[in-house]
Amino acid sequence: MAVDPRGGKAPADASVTPIHGTRRLRVAVLNDYQVAAQGAADWDEVRSRADVTFIHEAILDPDDIRGKLVDFNILCVMRVRLSATRETFKLLPNLKCVVTTGAANRATDLQAACDHGVVISGTTNGNGRLATAELTWALVLALAQRIPQDDRAMRAGRWQTSVGSTLYGSHPRHRRSWRSGSPCCTLR
Numbered sequence: 001m002a003v004d005p006r007g008g009k010a011p012a013d014a015s016v017t018p019i020h021g022t023r024r025l026r027v028a029v030l031n032d033y034q035v036a037a038q039g040a041a042d043w044d045e046v047r048s049r050a051d052v053t054f055i056h057e058a059i060l061d062p063d064d065i066r067g068k069l070v071d072f073n074i075l076c077v078m079r080v081r082l083s084a085t086r087e088t089f090k091l092l093p094n095l096k097c098v099v100t101t102g103a104a105n106r107a108t109d110l111q112a113a114c115d116h117g118v119v120i121s122g123t124t125n126g127n128g129r130l131a132t133a134e135l136t137w138a139l140v141l142a143l144a145q146r147i148p149q150d151d152r153a154m155r156a157g158r159w160q161t162s163v164g165s166t167l168y169g170s171h172p173r174h175r176r177s178w179r180s181g182s183p184c185c186t187l188r
Contacts (some may be wrong), residue, residue: 025050028072031081034055050074066091069184074099086112099123140167
């Protein structure tokens, strides 16, 4: 959901208020350590309207933030890898929009964004909110079946060095995560 700096939700038709005037927009896709963002979407439509730069290394130092990002109007950030704080907005006077992967980002100061006229927008990929639950189960199963240990043993020339555990009927202790914890611990 986009946040309108004047308060409330942004209009559904984002073309109502242009954020760039007459010059070409500059978009930075930040902290894409895995070089995944460029192949995860069709950027041709965005490139037809803006210059897009993919920055794969972390930009954390305030001097680096200002030096490398001052000319950008839109930042696309990967989850909480860049803190969009009041100080960040002060360093980036040309910034008009921050798009973050995920529907919520605790590293973004929404009030500071509103105070500086920056629109904050979050994205989802449909069932992406379940990715944490799925990864949790993958890790639980890997530990129960001793997959890392057996993988190392097999690479060292040993075979079947352990017997895994069955999870059926077990009662794991768990903490509910802030958003998707309930799908994480259903054993039947």
